[in-house]
Amino acid sequence: MRDLPAALGEHGWRATVLTPSYGHFHMLPGAKFLGSVSIEFRLKREAVAVYEVPGSVDSVTNIVFDHKGFESLGDGIIYSEDGPKRPFASDASKFALFGAAAAAWIHGQAPQPDVVHLHDWHAAFYLLMRHYAEHYESLCRIPTVFTIHNLSYQGVRPLKGDESALEAWFPGLKYLPGEVGDPEHRDCINPMATAIRLADRISTVSPTYADEICRPSDPGHGFIGGEGLEGLLADARDEGRLVGILNGCYYDGPKGRRPGWQRVLGMIAEQLAAWPDTEANRIAARTLAALPKRRPPFLLTSIGRLVRQKATLFFEKTPRGVAAIDEILEELGKKGVLILLGSGEHIFEYKMLEAARRHNNLLFLRGYSEMLAEPLYRAGDLFLMPSSFEPCGISQMLAMRAAQPCVVHGVGGLRDTVKDGRSGFVFEGDTAEQQAGHFVEQVRRALELKFNSHDEWQKICIRAANARFSWSKSARATIEQLYEQH
Numbered sequence: 338m339r340d341l342p343a344a345l346g347e348h349g350w351r352a353t354v355l356t357p358s359y360g361h362f363h364m365l366p367g368a369k370f371l372g373s374v375s376i377e378f379r380l381k382r383e384a385v386a387v388y389e390v391p392g393s394v395d396s397v398t399n400i401v402f403d404h405k406g407f408e409s410l411g412d413g414i415i416y417s418e419d420g421p422k423r424p425f426a427s428d429a430s431k432f433a434l435f436g437a438a439a440a441a442w443i444h445g446q447a448p449q450p451d452v453v454h455l456h457d458w459h460a461a462f463y464l465l466m467r468h469y470a471e472h473y474e475s476l477c478r479i480p481t482v483f484t485i486h487n488l489s490y491q492g493v494r495p496l497k498g499d500e501s502a503l504e505a506w507f508p509g510l511k512y513l514p515g516e517v518g519d520p521e522h523r524d525c526i527n528p529m530a531t532a533i534r535l536a537d538r539i540s541t542v543s544p545t546y547a548d549e550i551c552r553p554s555d556p557g558h559g560f561i562g563g564e565g566l567e568g569l570l571a572d573a574r575d576e577g578r579l580v581g582i583l584n585g586c587y588y589d590g591p592k593g594r595r596p597g598w599q600r601v602l603g604m605i606a607e608q609l610a611a612w613p614d615t616e617a618n619r620i621a622a623r624t625l626a627a628l629p630k631r632r633p634p635f636l637l638t639s640i641g642r643l644v645r646q647k648a649t650l651f652f653e654k655t656p657r658g659v660a661a662i663d664e665i666l667e668e669l670g671k672k673g674v675l676i677l678l679g680s681g682e683h684i685f686e687y688k689m690l691e692a693a694r695r696h697n698n699l700l701f702l703r704g705y706s707e708m709l710a711e712p713l714y715r716a717g718d719l720f721l722m723p724s725s726f727e728p729c730g731i732s733q734m735l736a737m738r739a740a741q742p743c744v745v746h747g748v749g750g751l752r753d754t755v756k757d758g759r760s761g762f763v764f765e766g767d768t769a770e771q772q773a774g775h776f777v778e779q780v781r782r783a784l785e786l787k788f789n790s791h792d793e794w795q796k797i798c799i800r801a802a803n804a805r806f807s808w809s810k811s812a813r814a815t816i817e818q819l820y821e822q823h
Contacts, residue, residue, distance in 0.1 A: 338356070343808070345812045351398070354397060361409065372387055374402075376437045378507070379505060385402050385441075387403075402438045406430065423499075424493070425501075426501040432528075433462045433503075434506075435460075443479070444472075444475060449478075453480070455481060458492035458528040458532070465503075468516070470507075481536045481538075482538045482819045483539050484541065484542065485529070485533075491519075491529035492529060493528075496524055517530075517531045518530070529566065539579045540818070541581050541582075542728045545750065545753050546726075553567045559767070559772050582815055586738060587807075606625060612704055616690070620693055620694065624701075633671075634673060635672055637674070637676070640679060647724050649725050650772055655776075656771075663696070669698055677701050677702065714741060719784070723764075725772075733761075737755070738802065746764060751763070754806060759800050760801040760804050
């Protein structure tokens with residue numbers, strides 16, 4: 338949402354990005370009030386304020402909608418945690434309101450856009466208005482494109498019987514249950530499934546992921562595919578509506594030098610001092626203080642969200658009966674350090690914290706820091722990204738851009754960007770246990786290559802740095818395969 342609109346401008350397109358204000362964006366310096374749209378929501382007439390906010394690209398207009406229903410839960414918190422009994426309840430209500438506001442605003446534009454591009458289940462409610470609200474008939478003449486970024490989150494809610502339900506948001510809307518329903522739970526709306534059925538064109542963010550999601554998930558064999566929507570997606574593929582277009586990365590920034598070891602340690606210490614006094618940060622501070630003053634032979638890094646998708650294989654047991662992360666850290670011993678920056682689901686944060694207790698060569702930085710991320714990409718020897726599935730991935734592109742080869746699972750966008758033995762190291766496996774074992778083997782292979790074959794290692798680093806996945810190319814493919822196909 339940041340990079341693709343700007344890249345479209347390079348090809349002569351103007352993009353307007355619509356987003357909720359989350360109680361914040363409409364107060365940015367230079368924000369300009371444009372008026373409001375009036376919508377029916379939960380049997381009330383709601384006024385949603387519309388603002389234009391400044392951006393950094395002339396070809397992109399940024400519009401935010403402000404309403405108390407969009408207010409965030411705190412600084413930087415967008416999504417709600419409603420618990421396992423009411424998943425997506427707060428967020429679905431928020432984005433249903435957003436979809437209605439977006440439909441009203443687009444309906445009132447003159448001239449109207451050439452195409453409306455929706456992203457993930459959060460934007461799918463626009464299609465409810467487009468297809469079923471009689472007063473938005475003109476929206477049917479505007480082609481819609483829907484991009485899937487992650488099928489694991491689908492926003493499923495009841496059709497009725499709850500304050501966060503389709504008939505509570507839009508009472509009287511004459512929808513077709515078969516077009517909006519969840520394939521398994523017929524009494525629920527599935528926004529992701531709704532968009533797959535109703536959008537004119539569908540894309541996802543890498544060619545391999547587009548293939549994977551047309552097959553059923555098989556967790557027993559370590560494969561994550563269509564997450565229950567594979568039938569709908571296979572139909573869309575067969576109809577010629579589904580394509581995979583790899584996301585991009587920018588390469589026009591300053592090259593920058595590789596930061597020295599003491600510089601890296603100092604920046605980490607500075608960040609830890611700024612973070613709250615938590616157990617995780619105290620353990621990190623103790624580990625940091627005990628690290629060698631000279632750079633170890635191997636510096637491994639990993640940056641990303643600690644969620645099921647990204648972290649499961651770190652803790653999966655290998656054929657030796659040992660968690661992959663423990664086997665990697667034992668292999669490193671005193672010769673190396675793994676610095677891991679990330680936060681996410683409590684269970685994976687806890688597991689990573691326990692690993693940090695067991696190993697004094699794991700520096701777990703629980704959180705995210707832009708100040709630390711860029712130096713870590715530049716400083717590391719080897720980047721670890723063992724995602725169970727990966728629609729596209731940006732971390733591997735950023736590491737490669739900084740000449741840091743990656744060890745990745747050969748799925749989705751990771752398969753499309755990292756070439757085994759040439760620009761990085763790729764593992765596979767028919768079960769989660771095999772994947773964990775092969776993950777460790779590829780880390781071991783990479784470390785041995787760096788230690789024993791300096792010239793070959795440098796070639797891999799250079800190939801990684803020279804790989805190009807440009808946003809300009811992604812934008813051109815988006816125009817040709819999605820926007821101009823109507």
